[in-house]
Amino acid sequence: MIRSNPVKARLAAGRKSLGLWLVANSSMNAEIVARAGLDFVIIDHEHGPGDLMGAAAQMQALRSGSIGAANDDGREPGGPAAFIRVPWNDTPYIKRALDTGAEGIMVPYVETAAEAEVAVRACKYPPAGNRGCAVSAIRATGFGHDSAEYWNRIDGEVCTIIQIETQKGVANIPEIAQVDGVDILFIGPTDLTATSGYNPTVPSAEARGLIESAEAAVKASGKPMAAVPNSGHSPAQMFDRGYDLVAAGSDLSLIRAGARAAMDAHRELWG
Numbered sequence: 001m002i003r004s005n006p007v008k009a010r011l012a013a014g015r016k017s018l019g020l021w022l023v024a025n026s027s028m029n030a031e032i033v034a035r036a037g038l039d040f041v042i043i044d045h046e047h048g049p050g051d052l053m054g055a056a057a058q059m060q061a062l063r064s065g066s067i068g069a070a071n072d073d074g075r076e077p078g079g080p081a082a083f084i085r086v087p088w089n090d091t092p093y094i095k096r097a098l099d100t101g102a103e104g105i106m107v108p109y110v111e112t113a114a115e116a117e118v119a120v121r122a123c124k125y126p127p128a129g130n131r132g133c134a135v136s137a138i139r140a141t142g143f144g145h146d147s148a149e150y151w152n153r154i155d156g157e158v159c160t161i162i163q164i165e166t167q168k169g170v171a172n173i174p175e176i177a178q179v180d181g182v183d184i185l186f187i188g189p190t191d192l193t194a195t196s197g198y199n200p201t202v203p204s205a206e207a208r209g210l211i212e213s214a215e216a217a218v219k220a221s222g223k224p225m226a227a228v229p230n231s232g233h234s235p236a237q238m239f240d241r242g243y244d245l246v247a248a249g250s251d252l253s254l255i256r257a258g259a260r261a262a263m264d265a266h267r268e269l270w271g
């Protein structure tokens with residue numbers, strides 16, 4: 001059975017979605033976070049050691065980990081929506097990520113409407129796109145058990161998420177947002193800062209200004225807006241600022257923060 005995309009359903013209902021990055025290529029990390037009842041995860045293949053077998057294992061774990069997660073709050077059964085951030089706007093890689101079962105594709109570093117069109121076409125079967133078709137052989141169809149339903153429904157369920165990470169991308173947001181099939185615009189504050197010549201590890205008024213101008217353009221476009229927490233804002237403050245999706249850290253950053261907090265508390269008491 002092909003389920004409805006949980007994030008698309010929440011967007012349609014005007015609800016905000018909270019997610020996490022999965023960077024460590026660990027199915028156990030996926031299982032842990034699914035149990036918390038998140039709305040989405042982004043399995044990262046732009047950075048980190050992720051591979052497609054690892055993504056498959058994580059998506060299996062998301063389903064099994066979601067058993068017992070609270071879903072009496074209107075959330076789709078089956079756990080968080082599983083998105084894969086691909087390494088680049090690469091049609092063959094997008095095809096393989098979707099075939100593995102991704103419910104959404106995040107494409108980094110998109111700068112023009114033409115590039116956004118390439119991404120959208122890679123996410124859709126003909127005639128709307130150029131996604132190669134092997135419905136009887138892929139994990140996404142249950143290895144063929146659900147071929148017909150998948151073919152009929154998946155173009156409408158997959159989320160295409162476009163990252164804006166350069167000033168050229170920001171300038172082109174109005175045109176990028178017009179591309180039919182772009183579902184979400186995801187501002188990448190770190191790359192936007194770095195590609196504009198500022199140090200992304202040091203908060204600055206310049207970085208803040210860049211992010212705010214990207215936010216203004218996305219809001220004006222009417223597209224759903226996403227990002228990681230930035231400019232010192234918590235996820236709740238990000239939602240207040242108008243975000244529809246927030247990816248609030250990663251499996252790795254949560255481990256780092258937990259380990260640090262434990263050690264800081266220990267040092268304070270015991271040196």
Ligand code: 3PY
Pocket residue numbers: 108163165187188189190191192227228
């Ligand atoms: C960035 O900040 O550059 C990202 O890609 C993720 O937020």
Ligand code: MG
Pocket residue numbers: 108165188190191
């Ligand atoms: Mg980035």
